[in-house]
Amino acid sequence: MKRFALLLGGPLLATEALRARLQGYRLLAADSGGRHALALGLPLELWLGDFDSSPPWLQQILPAPKEVLPRDKDLTDGEALVRKALDLGAEAMLLLGALGGRLDHTLAHLELAFSLAALGVQVELSDGLTRAFPLLPGSHTFPLEPGAPFSLLPFPEATLGVEGARWNLPPAPLKATTLTLENRALGPIRIRVEAGRAVLYLF
Numbered sequence: 001m002k003r004f005a006l007l008l009g010g011p012l013l014a015t016e017a018l019r020a021r022l023q024g025y026r027l028l029a030a031d032s033g034g035r036h037a038l039a040l041g042l043p044l045e046l047w048l049g050d051f052d053s054s055p056p057w058l059q060q061i062l063p064a065p066k067e068v069l070p071r072d073k074d075l076t077d078g079e080a081l082v083r084k085a086l087d088l089g090a091e092a093m094l095l096l097g098a099l100g101g102r103l104d105h106t107l108a109h110l111e112l113a114f115s116l117a118a119l120g121v122q123v124e125l126s127d128g129l130t131r132a133f134p135l136l137p138g139s140h141t142f143p144l145e146p147g148a149p150f151s152l153l154p155f156p157e158a159t160l161g162v163e164g165a166r167w168n169l170p171p172a173p174l175k176a177t178t179l180t181l182e183n184r185a186l187g188p189i190r191i192r193v194e195a196g197r198a199v200l201y202l203f
Contacts, residue, residue, distance in 0.1 A: 001122075002026070004085045005094040007033035007044075008078045008109065009053060010101035013128030014039035018096075025094060028085060030077040033097050034062050048084060049077035078105070082112055092122040099127040110134065110155065114197060135160075135191060135198040142200065144185035151201040152180040158196030164189040 005022050007029035019040055029037055031049030035058055044064035050071040051059065059066075069080055078098075085093055093116060098109040109125055113134040116123045125132040133142075134155075144150065152162055157175030162168060166184040171194050174180065191200065 001091045002089050003092045003094070004028060004088070004090040005096055006030065006078070006081050006085060006098075007036040008081075008095060008097040008105075009033050010097040010099060010105060010109075011127050012036045012039070012097040015128055018126075018128050022094075026088075028081055029064070030081040032058075033078075033081075034058060034064065036097055037064065038062060046084065048081050076105070076108065078109065079112060082116065086116075086119075086121075090121060093124075095123065095125045097127065098125040099130060099132060110199065114155075129203075131202040133200040133202075135193050135200055137193045137195060140191045140193070140200070141188055142185075142191070143188045144202070146185060146187050148185040149203055150183055150185060150189070151203070152183065152191065153199045153201060154180075155197045155199045158198045159194040160196070160198050161192045161194075162189055163192075 003025045005025040005027050009030065009032040014036065022042060027037065027042055027044050028046045029044050031051055032053040034047050034054055037044045046067060047064040048067040050069045052071055095109055099106055113123045113125055117134045117136050123134060154174045159171055159173045161171035164186055166186060171192055
């Protein structure tokens, strides 16, 4: 499977666990996401963007092949990077620096994740500490440890249920609810999305 880790511009906690996990991933960065490559100490295959948010000192010290985009364009640098990864045959994408920071970018990244999932790409978003997964209609199993906290969010509405949690939920139509926040896994959880879209958030 062709796995790509895309370094985006949001906050990212560069941990040893994350460095170890990235073994076997091809690393690409969008504009200011290049700073995460320095923090991780890992080489970039490509650094893409209009570079309006990457200071000159970063561009001078980060050794990476660059693809410069025009500043006036109809997509973000992150979306352009997602398209580049698809062109390179990505089957799984880890979107790092995709959560937190600017709310508009976080929501745009979630929409990108759903579009990738619809194409059959395995996708996960993370800030290095928390993780999010887009869920389309169907059954989804996640091998969580007992006691692991999670939230399950309709995005923006869904008919969904969960088993294997402290608070199980039979399939129910939900939207704009706190009912499915801050649950706890008893072990692997099974989520059924019967209609709509949802986000699994691990924290």
